Amino acid sequence: MAQHDPRRAIPRTDDLMRLPEVLEATQRLSIAAVKARVRAAQDRARTGEITPDAVADELIRTLEERGASLTPVLNATGIVVHTNLGRAPLSPAAQQAVEDASGYVDVEMDLDSGRRSKRGVGARQALLDACPAAEDALVVNNGAGALVLATTAFAFQREVVISRGEFVEIGAGFRLSDLMTSTGAVLREVGTTNRTHREDYAQAIGEQTGCVLKVHPSNFRVSGFTSGVGISELRTVAETAGVPLIVDVGSGLLHHDPALPEEPDLTSALEAGADLVIASGDKLLGGPQAGLLLGRAEIIQKLAKHPLARAVRCDKLTLAALEATLTAAQPPVQQYLHADPDHLRVRAERLAHHVTQAGYRGISVVPHDGRVGGGGAPGVPLPGWAVALPEMVAGALRTGSPAVVGRVHDGACLIDLRCIPEHDDDRLATAVIAALGGHP
Numbered sequence: 001m002a003q004h005d006p007r008r009a010i011p012r013t014d015d016l017m018r019l020p021e022v023l024e025a026t027q028r029l030s031i032a033a034v035k036a037r038v039r040a041a042q043d044r045a046r047t048g049e050i051t052p053d054a055v056a057d058e059l060i061r062t063l064e065e066r067g068a069s070l071t072p073v074l075n076a077t078g079i080v081v082h083t084n085l086g087r088a089p090l091s092p093a094a095q096q097a098v099e100d101a102s103g104y105v106d107v108e109m110d111l112d113s114g115r116r117s118k119r120g121v122g123a124r125q126a127l128l129d130a131c132p133a134a135e136d137a138l139v140v141n142n143g144a145g146a147l148v149l150a151t152t153a154f155a156f157q158r159e160v161v162i163s164r165g166e167f168v169e170i171g172a173g174f175r176l177s178d179l180m181t182s183t184g185a186v187l188r189e190v191g192t193t194n195r196t197h198r199e200d201y202a203q204a205i206g207e208q209t210g211c212v213l214k215v216h217p218s219n220f221r222v223s224g225f226t227s228g229v230g231i232s233e234l235r236t237v238a239e240t241a242g243v244p245l246i247v248d249v250g251s252g253l254l255h256h257d258p259a260l261p262e263e264p265d266l267t268s269a270l271e272a273g274a275d276l277v278i279a280s281g282d283k284l285l286g287g288p289q290a291g292l293l294l295g296r297a298e299i300i301q302k303l304a305k306h307p308l309a310r311a312v313r314c315d316k317l318t319l320a321a322l323e324a325t326l327t328a329a330q331p332p333v334q335q336y337l338h339a340d341p342d343h344l345r346v347r348a349e350r351l352a353h354h355v356t357q358a359g360y361r362g363i364s365v366v367p368h369d370g371r372v373g374g375g376g377a378p379g380v381p382l383p384g385w386a387v388a389l390p391e392m393v394a395g396a397l398r399t400g401s402p403a404v405v406g407r408v409h410d411g412a413c414l415i416d417l418r419c420i421p422e423h424d425d426d427r428l429a430t431a432v433i434a435a436l437g438g439h440p
């Protein structure tokens with residue numbers, strides 16, 4: 001019977017590797033990648049998904065697919081900093097800077113003298129120019145890395161005094177409190193979920209205090225009977241104790257933005273008396289993933305020398321992108337945040353018109369609020385418009401080319417143009433019409 005098992009007819013790896021198309025592919029792809037695709041094609045025949053004589057064609061097809069698994073996406077959700085879509089899109093200047101820095105680059109060399117130089121000088125200077133309230137700045141891998149570096153440097157086996165109203169869980173189940181205690185800081189919780197007073201902090205201060213920490217509840221809101229303690233009041237508490245006041249503002253807004261009245265910013269936090277402020281580079285700043293630390297010179301120098309600083313160091317691509325984000329014109333995140341609702345409506349109507357022209361009826365333009373998203377201005381609506389499509393096209397849009405991610409809501413797939421560069425409007429229209437093609 002075994003002779004008749006069709007799986008015995010599955011082409012052998014060696015034979016597949018000798019096919020001209022496969023040999024050609026090894027010029028572009030690593031041997032490991034080619035072999036993985038060979039195995040995947042053979043496995044599909046083993047499970048009966050394809051017949052053994054279809055293995056070679058299946059393999060050749062998969063060798064032609066894009067090598068990378070990360071697919072560029074048109075973000076039609078209206079959510080500006082979309083965590084699942086890579087948070088901030090880089091500005092054209094930052095993209096160019098990344099490309100320029102991707103080869104050999106003088107990241108730690110002074111080309112005039114040929115000697116070793118400090119790392120990240122340009123990014124540091126750009127941060128200080130953008131935020132003159134800071135005496136010095138340090139860039140690390142991400143916001144979480146910045147927080148763990150700061151709390152470890154100032155409160156290892158000592159206490160971080162923090163309000164119970166500021167215990168934040170960020171994405172994927174990670175809690176900032178666990179992060180801080182994981183490297184040896186001890187949390188000294190004060191106040192309650194909804195109310196914390198100055199005396200709560202004052203009473204907690206003692207021999208063991210390493211720092212006072214204020215964390216912006218960047219992804220939730222507590223309303224009703226609430227009260228917190230502002231930075232300027234905490235300043236005096238920290239000063240009395242002789243410990244630094246650290247403020248994690250989260251979003252990386254450089255200056256106050258009237259469009260987001262409740263959102264804290266780096267400059268205001270420093271001016272109000274923070275010794276050190278912490279933020280992410282890829283939220284409202286609109287740059288690469290990075291952790292930003294700005295503040296008093298001696299504090300930044302202490303952090304830069306801490307052994308942990310080496311473990312949370314960021315790479316040359318991040319430094320290049322951050323510097324370019326800060327020195328070039330408004331990055332996309334800021335443009336999308338401040339997009340003119342009337343213009344969004346014009347673009348949405350143009351898209352609806354294209355789709356209607358292509359023969360689809362009942363396509364409407366509806367008011368739609370965008371959101372800041374991941375770690376910023378929770379609950380703040382960004383008024384705009386969206387094209388309402390049938391809900392069932394959402395899947396075809398996501399798997400189309402270009403991939404389009406809309407917002408499935410209330411039985412519709414909403415296409416919000418806020419976070420789509422206007423020069424992509426035609427590609428978007430083509431993608432929408434193609435996706436509707438499967439659902440006339």
Ligand SMILES: *Cc1c(COP(=O)(O)O)cnc(C)c1O
Nearest residue numbers: 142143144216218249250280375
């Ligand atoms: C987002 C956020 C962090 C974590 O920053 P990452 O860059 O995601 O590591 C820390 N604290 C606050 C308040 C945040 O909003």
